[in-house]
Amino acid sequence: MSFVALENVHKIYHMGEIDIHAANGISFQIEQGEFVVIVGPSGSGKTTVLNLLGGMDTCSEGRMLVDGEEISAYSTGQLMKYRRYDIGFVFQFYNLIPNLTAMENVELAAQFNKDAVPANEMLASVGLENRMDNFPAQLSGGEQQRVAIARALAKKPRLLLCDEPTGALDYDTGKKILKLLQDFCRRDQMTVILVTHNSAIAPIADRVIRLKNSMVEESWQNENPVSVESIEW
């Protein structure tokens, strides 16, 4: 049984008269420890899927299973705990708490898990051992994203979800972030799901899911995923 399984998931937004199908019967499976990239054009429903997986939203129809638990049937309380202990989330715009230092931002999430990675180690492992006491405003976009990744990983989540983590970054920085994520995935056997509109990133993934018009267009396993350094866009 797959680690993550979506079965005919629908998400419908009711906008007055009309219904918008942000997810229109999406199904796919992901195995534990896989580095998954979800690609698709703008408006194809990538973020919707990720939000549903992250427990930030509930689906209108269909089932979602994570590690055998049917999260689509979770109450808001259960969803909260699910987000708290099982999920790490990396946002396109970093979403660091501006009033906390890099270190504190990491600790903010790590406090939930008793055997979390110490914040300084975590930051060191993303290469920010010298910037721990800086506020987000004092860090560059890439550095901020690394703090965000550290924050997401410190509590040792079972599933790391990243929504366009390189979207606001330049080419090189983007690559560095991707590398970081790939390394963690390989090292800790962590399941990582990365959403991007950039198909060029797809070769580094163990599994690629292509969305179009709120449906899965194709989904394939990549037998030989390449390293981040070798891709270009």
Add this chain to the structure above:
Amino acid sequence: MNRMIIRTILREIRNNKSRFLSIFLIVFIGVGFFGGIRASGPDMQISADEYFDQKNLMDFRIVSTFGFDDNDLNGLRMLNGVKLYPSYFTDCYAQYGAENVVVRAYSLENYEEQEMNRVTLEEGRMPVNPNECIVDAGTIKYDIPLNTVITLSSGDEDTDIHDTLENTQYTVVGKFTSPLYVDATDRGKTSIGAGSVNTVIYLPQDNFISEYYSEVYLRFSSLGNLNCYSDEYQDIAESIREQISQCADNREMNRYRQLYDEASDKIERAEKRLDRKENQYKKRLKKSKDTLDASRLEIDSGKAEINEAQALLDAQMNQIGDGSYAQDGTDAITEGTDEIDRLRDRIDNSEQLYESLGGEPIGTLDDEEEVDEEYRDRDEWDADEETPDEPDEDFDIDAAGDEDESDGEDVLEETEDGSPEDGEETDGEEQEYLDFSNLDLENPTEETLDEMRSIILDARRELVSMEDKLNEAIDRMPEMDGSVEDMLAELSSQQEMIDSQRDALTILEQEYEEGLENYKKKKERVEQAIKEARRKLRRQERKLQELEEPKWYIYDREDNPGYREYHENADRINNIGKVFPVFFLLVAALVCLTCMSRMIDEERVSIGTLKAIGYSDGTILARYLIYALLATVLGAVLGLMIGFQLFPRVIIYSYSILYRIPVQVTPFHWGLAAASVLSAVVCVGLTVGYSCRSVLRGEPARLMRPKAPAAGKRVLLEKVPFIWNHMSFSRKVTARNIFRYKKRMLMTIVGIAGCTALTLTGFGLRDSIRDVVQLQYGAIWKYDAMLYLDGATGEDLSSVNESTRAYDPDGISLNAMAQSEDVRNGAYELTANLIVPEEENRLDQFVELRSRGDQNRYTLLDDGVMLTEKAAKLLHVSAGDTISIVRDDIDYELTIQGVVENYANHYIYMAPALYMKTFAQVPEYNAVFVRYGQTMNEQQENGLNAAWLQEPAVLNVSYSADLKDKFNDIMNILNVVILVLIISAGVLALVVLYNLSVINITERKREIATLKVLGFKNRETTGYIFRENLFMALIGIAFGLGAGRLLTYYVVTVAEIDIAMFGRTIYPASYGMAALITFGFFLLVTLVMSVPLRRIDMVESLKSVE
């Protein structure tokens, strides 16, 4: 402006409902409060003015020491635009049941409505019979029930109430309130009783017996249309007062002249009459004297004659005895003939001399006798002369002259009646005839000739009688030898005759002596009486010289009890209206500022876009201006509509407990409204402009980029690692966030502090007033009752004290003098109660004399007085300074020994020795302090009351418990004011907090969503946001308590009425309540705002930066 913009604005309002509502509400409250409180002072005045106009309240009242006659009234009628209302009043005692109170009785012209100072019937009906009256319903203290029969008696022993009033017993048929007496307790001063009027009654005018009006009320057409509290009224009234006092001077002088002339006329007439009478009396006395002298002479000559006769008789007896009798007879005849011849010769000689000197020839003796008879008749005493009038004393002013004139007259009359009657004519007196030695014959005058003539006539008469005697003797000669026996018998009978004559003479002499004695006495009495009458005249003359001009006292409305104080209270409300509302406006401006800058921040992208498209700055600014101003104007107008009604009504209603002004006029003040709206508009306009300034200055490109979130900053606390390292993340975030949003922090703290301060002021005000009750009737006044007596003697006092002790053996009492006095220090004046305890060292058992600050206890000394604190403040004096008590325009200086804590009324405490030294008179003890020895239940207190009032000297009794209850009633009304304050404060707090929370949440949506994604529980997210608010609220409350303390002091000082001093202590419970209530509002807002917080959609907020 095009339709596009209008549509945008409307959408703006629809989209930002809560923001629009925030601005609307804060302006609504701010302007409503501002306008309402500001209108309250003027509305109080307008209401009073309207009431006074409705009731035709007089502008002036004149009282004269001599009353007013028609000439006086005509003089007053000459004033421009005047309406007169002459009337009567008298101050007297009214007794009903066991009570005896000092009343001022006014006349009710007809049984319907008076022309001026119309009363409002509150209960019962107007009098229809002369023996019915209506009583004052306005005073809290003296409440005479309907159908009571009251008996009036005069204020002092010298006057009889029957001289003033026809009836003295009246049935109370109604109760009124009068525009003359708006104060709830004060009824003015009087000269009777303890110096103040307790209550007022109206009697039908027929009852007043007096030829003069005792007072005149005046109304002026020039003042009728003015607000009586306006400066204009005061100015015109001042000039009218000048005119009245000119008229008064004139009338005073004329009236004086008239009185003076009448009186001096009378005195003059009396003087003349007295002179005339004195002359008459003197003449009569002289006649009596003359008569007496004549009798004396007669008696003396009578004696001599008797002696001579006796001697002759004795000689005859001897002759008979020795036989020489016959010889003697012939010798005597010869001798007699010789003597006659000699005398005839001398007469002839004298006649010749007389005629040679030019005298008329003297006729026969008979002719001459007739003439003489006439002379004698004319001199006769006329006893029937009319009795003299007594001097006329009608002019007497005081009519107190004693009428002993009649006595004097009796003396005079008696003198006339008792004068000795003319003595009998006594013959045979020895005379030297024809003795002209007294006459001046060298230069004979008419009189000399008359005299001579009468002497000659006398001599002739003598000659005739001598001849008669001689002839008789010659006739008797032959009989002589007849019989000696016959002779002897004849002689003894002659002897008897002589004896009886002698007896008669003795009686006559006695009578004379008595008459003389009588005369002397009478003379003395007459002289005394005349002297007395003269002295009396002098006295009256002196009195006339001392006669003073009548004095007119001109009173205006300010002299009505409560009239000025009400004005002052209105001013106080005005003062308060200057502080509170400004505070509200400040908060409103702050709220607007935050709302608008937040709104503009949120819309910076669209502003940038509009600018990029080509919209002008003005158009963009207009969009926000219109949005904000629409909320402002709507809020302001609605706020004013409610504020102009609510606040003045509540305040006027509250004051109606202290001042009986039943009219409430609360107009819409257009000027004030315009000013309020304008200031709100300007305030908000500036706020919007300020918020927009950075946005409008920026280039479109920069505006369209997302605004960088506010940078994190380290706070001071991080320098203390011991604390910082032990703080949880959320706490750290809170600590940093508090200082991150300075504007919001300021607003929260000001808003919360304002709410706390207002609430605390409400409670503090109540504490202050409760102090008046609790400290005054608990700590300061330790006595339970105070008895007022009238004209009490030492026996009365001890009898009162005995009956107290009989009822309450453990109770204690102290006699004292209580008198209301005018006290002055330079230009500062007030009325205070002078208390002189009989035993000054026992005063502390009844009244606590201590200073408020250090609670230092004082004892009364002989060299200074104790003055109560508020009086000292109003007189601008402190311990060691001097004040003076003014009695009859004389200042009696006193040194202040100490200033003592006191909350109600003003008192001066003085030792009896100092009183005697100062006023040179013994204090007249007219009051008794009583302190119970046991706790009394109502029944016991009633019994004691009855026992007291049975004492004839006791006028009335005031119980501390009653006064306390009355004060508590006032307190309950104040609770309404406090409630208004707290509600206003609460609404303010709610709006501020709600607005802040809305801003806080919208501003930090992303942050909150992130936390949610990170797995924060709802409670944790709520806490994350509200911890900051909580912290700021706590700081705000702390500041608010401090500010509230100051505000309370300010409000207490301006709201304080002159006669009372409010407490200066705010109790801990009030601080607690203020904090708790504010915190309650905070929790309420938190609770309300946790709902949208929970609803924040993670998906939505995380998508992108707006």
